[in-house]
Amino acid sequence: MKFRGTEEEAKEQKTILEEELKVNIVTSIRNEQIKWHNPTFMIKKVNGKWRKILDAKTLNKQIADFHFKMYESNEVEQTIRFGDWGTQLDLSLAFHHLIVQTESQPYLAFEFQNNYYTYRAIPFGTKHSPIYLATAMEQIMQQIRLKTEIRIINYVDDILLLHQNKEYLKNMTQKERDRTESNSNISRMGMESNKCNSQNETEEAFTSPTRFIQYEKMDIDGDRDNKASFFLNIKDHQKAQAARLRGWNTTMIMNKTAIPDINWWVTKLRKNIPAQLIYIPLQMTMTTDAAPSRWGSTLEKELEMIAMAHGTWNKRQTKLTSNNREIKAITQGLRKFTKTLKNSRVQSLVIRSDKNTTVFDIRKWRASILLINEIKQIHQTIEKLGIQIQITHLPGIKNEIAEAISRLQRAGEYKLKEKIFQQTCLQMNLNPTIDLFSQHFNNLLPRFMLTIRGHGEIAIDALNQTWKMELPWIHPPIPLIPAVLKKIREEQIEAMIITPLWPGQIWNTELVNENAQSLMLGRSNEILEPGTSLIMKNLKLPPGKIRSFLMDRRPGREEDSRVRFREYQTYPREQQT
Known part of the structure; x- marks a missing residue:
């Protein structure tokens, strides 16, 4: 598959390819040795630099799935403590430092300017690249946790080192940086120091400890990355359709349905409202349930019911999926209890639902295109109330009261x-x-x-x-x-x-x-x-x-x-x- 891109992209790919050949990330291969041909394309990063991507979409469908637990943003947040100093180590071109088994390398082949190459190291684009990197890094970090007092956690290709003492962290950071760079399993990790602004001053580099939790709130909304991926779902969906129909190198006219989400994102960036980082103990619990014709919700404090709400669905709503109704029931419950939550000055609320899919969609900010607006309403309501939420799954057998309200009899039988x-x-x-x-x-x-x-x-x-x-x-x-x-x-x-x-x-x-x-x-x-x-x-x-x-x-x-x-x-x- 020949490279399809602009003249500028071809020039940049040639430059990057020469560098990859030089450091042995990519190697030449004969055409008859190739077991799978993959196209390549170029994308420009935010800093203006280019990145070469192996389009392994078709190959990924043939790669077996397996389960692996990676750290998520909420787990990183839970690891951070009030008053921590933090160091971030950014691993430059991290995936390329992991070597692919020789028998698998012919599946990662691509063509450029009538020459054939294959990846000797893991490329960007293959399904399990992040998993392999996390697996390799975990062994190193286990040793650091055993030998130092530093709390260390990796998030994709970043390593975060945390400690309450700035000088201790500064000294240990340099030691761990040297140890990681010289590790025999992942050689030349290519550490880069990225300048950043802390709340009080500009550090020379983030490899020097930065007090990023000096106050209860961070300057940047810690939840915003999740919200961005959620609220830009419509735009990403349209981009994926354009790429599938007309290829990667194309222009597209944005559908009007995506404009509100883009405007929301611009507004959020301008407001830059601080997010509460310190965990607030849970103060109340809202439990919901949705039946085909009705919905029900209860509000409890310290196991004592303080409010109850219920309602019926209209004809259109009765035809919705069960997941859609469950999400709507949560929205209705929050709206009904708004006055109670405000008067009680609640800052932290548990939301319980007996439907796993609903819990996952709201917790992960993920949903189908049809449900995006429903979940958006929940989070907008929560923002207006100014509360933290924790959504959990409640087995149906324990969801007796909310379920009874949603399936309440009407005839007095x-x-x-x-x-x-x-x-x-x-x-x-x-x-x-x-x-x-x-x-x-x-x-x-x-x-x-x-x-x-x-x-x-x-x-x-x-x-x-x-x-x-x-x-x-x-x-x-x-x-x-x-x-x-x-x-x-x-x-x-x-x-x-x-x-x-x-x-x-x-x-x-x-x-x-x-x-x-x-x-x-x-x-x-x-x-x-x-x-x-x-x-x-x-x-x-x-x-x-x-x-x-x-x-x-x-x-x-x-x-x-x-x-x-x-x-x-x-x-x-x-x-x-």
Whole structure:
């Protein structure tokens, strides 16, 4: 495959090739010895220098995959401590210092100006080049960790040396630099000293220790590299399409869909908002779940639920993939809890999801083109809140509450256990006269009203019937609770109402703050009896604790109710603990 490039690129490739031949990175080969032909191309680096790339795209498809754990940017961040001095050693042309086995070299061949060459060293472009380098470097660094107090970590082709004492680090850096350069396994690593600016002064070179964590925040957003790769996904996707259709050496017109991402990146660079480097202990936990028709989310602090939110998907959203719905559920949860997080001055939040793919996409800033905007909304919301997040996977079997909310029943196809019902009436000294919102198979009183026509009911559609002259027992479907409270206020009656204890819901606030009596009945899975239909449809009981309230809105009783409630309210609170 002949070289295809401009005259300038051909000239630069010739210069680089001569240097590679001189230092034995590349060697000549006869055409009949070649087992695989690879094209080459040139790219210009940020500093204006050129790099020759072996286009091993086709060859990489034939190379076997294997798993190898490399250090990631978040692990580097976790290694750094407040007050550290750091030295960065940049390995120039690092991959080229690893020698390829002789029998594999004919697969790395290329043609230039009617001559044939092959790589004797590992080139840029092959699938496992970073892995081989990291493997080789790890042996050296293990020795450094054993013999010095320096914390050392390699990130791709950079070596970071960290220590709290500047002079110690400075002395040890030169020793380790000399040791690395003279190592027999990777000879002439080609250390380069790159000038950089620290927060306080300009060092002569970064091989002199630089205090890059003197304050709690860094001058440069430590998370920005991840964000860049994520927000420029659309642009990179278009570039890959252009390269595939018209080759590497081509110009392209950027699609308008990429413009917002480019503008975002420019804005972020101009703002240069410092990122929090010091780890803040986790203060709250948000757990989410998404079902085909609904979503649910809970907010907890020190294992105590402080808020709960849920909603339904519209017709378009019900057709989305499960991963898309899970991501949307996280966005909805963050938005619903924004006020609570701000009022509580939360700086660090755990987000838990029971879908592995969702956790990976958000944690790694990676997603398909279709999901980019969804994940972008999550991170924009987090930025506005100014909080750190940690997203983790929660096995579905442990995600009971959020899952129950997302798969919540709507028809009331369950009932309070008969024994619990009798104990509640006895303890609250009340005798309800009619059971509202029940079915003929789960009514607790002889007189009852249905939501649909059945057998033996007094009436159907309880909300459109009068409740006066009754002391109703009301255990409504969750979505109907606000309508039930409104009905009680309008008819000015006394009623017993059974609801889950869900902090953060408007109806829960009204029930807790404005009622005469309340009684904690217990956890839903212990006191509720699910109906056959609920089990067959894989719907869930309302999660958490269930509470009984006596609402008294009869004329002249409201003030008395408030006084009695203030005297009585210590009992329910004791029940919660």
